[in-house]
Amino acid sequence: MELLFEKSVSGRKCSILPPCDVDSYQLCSCTKRELPLDLPQLSEIDITRHYSALNRRTHGVNNGFYPLGSCTMKYNPRINEEIAALPGFTGIHPLAPAYSTEGCREALQLASKYLCEISGMDDMTFQPAAGAHGEFTGVMLIKQYHQAKGDTARTKIIVPDSAHGTNPATAAMCGFEIVNIASAPDGCVDLESLKAALGPDTAGLMLTNPNTVGIFDKNILEITRLVHEAGGLCYYDGANLNAVMGVVRPGDMGFDCIHMNLHKTFSTPHGGGGPGAGAVGCKQFLAEYLPKSASMDGEGHIQVRSFAGNFLVVVRALAYIMFLGKEGIPEASTNAVLNANYLMNRIKGTFEPAFDVTCMHEFVLDLGNFEKETGVSALDVAKSLIDYGMHPPTMYFPLIIHEALMLEPTETESKETLDWAADIFRKLYDLGHEDPQYMHDAPHHAQIGRPDDTEAARHPVVRWNQQD
Ligand SMILES: *Cc1c(COP(=O)(O)O)cnc(C)c1O
Numbered sequence: 001m002e003l004l005f006e007k008s009v010s011g012r013k014c015s016i017l018p019p020c021d022v023d024s025y026q027l028c029s030c031t032k033r034e035l036p037l038d039l040p041q042l043s044e045i046d047i048t049r050h051y052s053a054l055n056r057r058t059h060g061v062n063n064g065f066y067p068l069g070s071c072t073m074k075y076n077p078r079i080n081e082e083i084a085a086l087p088g089f090t091g092i093h094p095l096a097p098a099y100s101t102e103g104c105r106e107a108l109q110l111a112s113k114y115l116c117e118i119s120g121m122d123d124m125t126f127q128p129a130a131g132a133h134g135e136f137t138g139v140m141l142i143k144q145y146h147q148a149k150g151d152t153a154r155t156k157i158i159v160p161d162s163a164h165g166t167n168p169a170t171a172a173m174c175g176f177e178i179v180n181i182a183s184a185p186d187g188c189v190d191l192e193s194l195k196a197a198l199g200p201d202t203a204g205l206m207l208t209n210p211n212t213v214g215i216f217d218k219n220i221l222e223i224t225r226l227v228h229e230a231g232g233l234c235y236y237d238g239a240n241l242n243a244v245m246g247v248v249r250p251g252d253m254g255f256d257c258i259h260m261n262l263h264k265t266f267s268t269p270h271g272g273g274g275p276g277a278g279a280v281g282c283k284q285f286l287a288e289y290l291p292k293s294a295s296m297d298g299e300g301h302i303q304v305r306s307f308a309g310n311f312l313v314v315v316r317a318l319a320y321i322m323f324l325g326k327e328g329i330p331e332a333s334t335n336a337v338l339n340a341n342y343l344m345n346r347i348k349g350t351f352e353p354a355f356d357v358t359c360m361h362e363f364v365l366d367l368g369n370f371e372k373e374t375g376v377s378a379l380d381v382a383k384s385l386i387d388y389g390m391h392p393p394t395m396y397f398p399l400i401i402h403e404a405l406m407l408e409p410t411e412t413e414s415k416e417t418l419d420w421a422a423d424i425f426r427k428l429y430d431l432g433h434e435d436p437q438y439m440h441d442a443p444h445h446a447q448i449g450r451p452d453d454t455e456a457a458r459h460p461v462v463r464w465n466q467q468d
Contacts, residue, residue: 120251
């Protein structure tokens with residue numbers, strides 16, 4: 001596809017600026033550019049068609065089903081966008097005097113109050129700009145807590161092997177050693193491995209519950225009790241709170257701090273690298289270590305971002321929570337769980353769930369046997385789904401299942417969509433047995449077939465090089 005620069009025709013224009021209604025001012029020649037600015041010259045229709053074409057080549061929640069496990073690609077209600085676009089929210093400056101930003105500060109306080117209520121925490125910061133950033137902030141709270149007590153021997157963070165990759169990465173970034181513990185055959189934390197890992201060097205445990213295979217750990221109270229008994233703290237990776245919000249609270253499970261991805265569960269369009277918010281909540285005894293706003297210069301405070309973080313993401317989360325209310329929040333969770341179980345059971349009998357139990361908001365298919373029978377891999381199935389206009393599920397994650405596809409349909413999908421998706425999975429199961437080559441070559445109807453993933457990640461071409 002041609003870029004706007006390549007479509008440019010000298011002299012063509014699109015006058016969208018109103019006539020200047022202030023006096024003009026001449027810059028001194030020292031600040032003027034020497035070469036003319038080479039911007040594309042296009043008409044409005046050229047630009048509109050260009051962006052519409054780009055839109056058609058992209059898959060988002062607004063285009064179709066997007067069951068990307070762990071990422072919660074739910075529909076983002078339009079009302080959130082309308083509220084986040086109110087001039088009172090978009091037109092503020094972070095250094096504006098306090099009397100002129102009372103409404104914005106009230107919105108932050110309300111969001112904090114509701115999210116503390118939902119997570120079972122006492123205090124919160126909105127500074128972190130993403131989930132991994134929130135993890136970093138939360139684990140630094142744990143580090144500061146131990147340091148403040150002079151307890152410098154606690155150098156290890158325990159992370160189960162089913163954890164999201166950001167968990168061990170976070171612990172390492174914060175200067176901890178990582179102790180990996182195995183999952184039991186039922187997908188939960190293996191209590192014996194946990195007990196063996198705990199000791200006077202344990203700083204804490206990082207856990208997602210429900211975990212990344214979509215199972216709620218039935219031993220959660222025992223797990224957090226054991227960690228506390230050993231002197232460690234419990235960190236809850238609440239990036240994805242979609243199964244539990246309004247139903248059960250991490251704080252009541254025994255966790256001391258948490259991050260929540262507001263861009264996932266609390267509905268901000270994400271996936272294109274757009275703004276996020278990894279709100280970090282904690283129990284009262286950790287609150288003194290929370291990052292404070294830029295004006296605070298308290299000793300020992302960490303500062304992970306400027307001002308109050310990605311404010312408009314917080315506004316969307318607040319709109320979402322207030323719109324759903326006390327009844328709607330748990331209803332969204334229970335519908336997410338219902339949808340995941342419905343889809344899992346509609347697919348079962350062809351591709352098999354890795355754990356044949358009632359799942360939470362997501363589930364993992366284990367294509368190991370299918371791959372042995374047909375030679376068709378989880379990647380081939382994922383690529384084949386693209387031909388049907390479905391976004392592929394998360395692949396090869398969690399690492400403990402080799403041919404994994406991880407599906408999270410979310411609560412915003414209808415029964416008709418779930419039936420449609422299940423039928424496609426069943427069709428592909430048969431196709432794998434009949435014509436494996438066709439699936440090795442998929443997708444057949446997409447803009448791009450099989451890019452060199454490594455090359456694309458290592459040497460992305462993201463800049464237009466002007467040909468003179
Ligand atoms: C998405 C996710 C993260 C990371 O969140 P980002 O906003 O992408 O940094 C961490 N943990 C879990 C369980 C997640 O699903």
